[in-house]
Amino acid sequence: MLSTLLPFMLFAFVASITPGPTNILVLSNSARHGFKAALRIILGACAGAAGLVLLVGSGFGQSLVQWPKVQLAMQWTGVAWLNYLAWQLFSAPAQAIDVSSTEKPLGLIGAAGLQLINPKTWMMALAVVSVFAGEGEERQRQVVYLSLVFFVISLPCLMTWALLGIGSTRVFRSAKAMQRFNRGMALLLLLATWLGVVV
Numbered sequence: 001m002l003s004t005l006l007p008f009m010l011f012a013f014v015a016s017i018t019p020g021p022t023n024i025l026v027l028s029n030s031a032r033h034g035f036k037a038a039l040r041i042i043l044g045a046c047a048g049a050a051g052l053v054l055l056v057g058s059g060f061g062q063s064l065v066q067w068p069k070v071q072l073a074m075q076w077t078g079v080a081w082l083n084y085l086a087w088q089l090f091s092a093p094a095q096a097i098d099v100s101s102t103e104k105p106l107g108l109i110g111a112a113g114l115q116l117i118n119p120k121t122w123m124m125a126l127a128v129v130s131v132f133a134g135e136g137e138e139r140q141r142q143v144v145y146l147s148l149v150f151f152v153i154s155l156p157c158l159m160t161w162a163l164l165g166i167g168s169t170r171v172f173r174s175a176k177a178m179q180r181f182n183r184g185m186a187l188l189l190l191l192a193t194w195l196g197v198v199v
Contacts, residue, residue: 005149007195008132011082012150014189015124016157018089019182022049022114022121023161030165038162044111045158049121050151051112056125057133057143079131081123082193090186092179131193 017023022045030038115121128150133142 004132004134007192008128008146009149009153010188010195011128011132011192012153013157014185014192016150016154017160018185018189019178022111023158025111025114026158026161027165030162035162035166038165039159040108041111042155042158042162044108044113045115046151046154047108048112048115049124049154050147052115052121052125053128053147053150054143056122057129057140057147077126077130079127079193082127082131082189085123086186086189086193088186089182089189092182 022041026038026041026045029041128146129143132146133139
C-alpha cells in the first residue's frame, strides 16, 4: 500500500483538479452564487466519486483476485486510458473557461448523482481499482483506503476551483494560461500513471 500511496495521491490530485464537468460546475456556481452554494456541490461530488471508487472496487475486487489475467488486462486498459487522457489535456487547444454555462446552483444530491453519469469519473474509478489497488487478500481494504484518500484529496482541489470562481476567474479567461495549466496537468498525470505501474 505504501509503495503505491504517493503515485495514487498524485493521480488523485491531477484527476480532481484538472478541468472537467464537475470542476467547471464548481467554478461557475461559485462565481455566480458564492462559496456556500459551491460547497454543497463540492461535498456531493467528492462523496459521489469516492463512493464510485468503492463500488467499482467492491464489485470487481472478488473477481479480479480469482482472475489475475483479467486484472492485468484492466490495469493496462487503465494505463492506456490515462495516457490518452494526458495526451488530450496536453494537445487541447488554447481555450478559456466560460463561467456562464451553468444556469442555476446544483445541490449536494445532484452533484453526487452527476458522478454516476460522468464518464471521467467512471474511468477514474476503473483506473484506481485496476492500477493502484494491488492484488491478493489486501485488495478490498486497499480499495476502501483509496476511496477515502481520494475523498480527502479531492475536497481541497474542488475548493480551489470554487475560490478561483469567486475571486480569480480572470486568470482562466486567458486562453494561453488555460493551455499552460492543461499541459502541466497532463505531465503530472503521465508521471502518476507510470509511477503506479513501475513502483
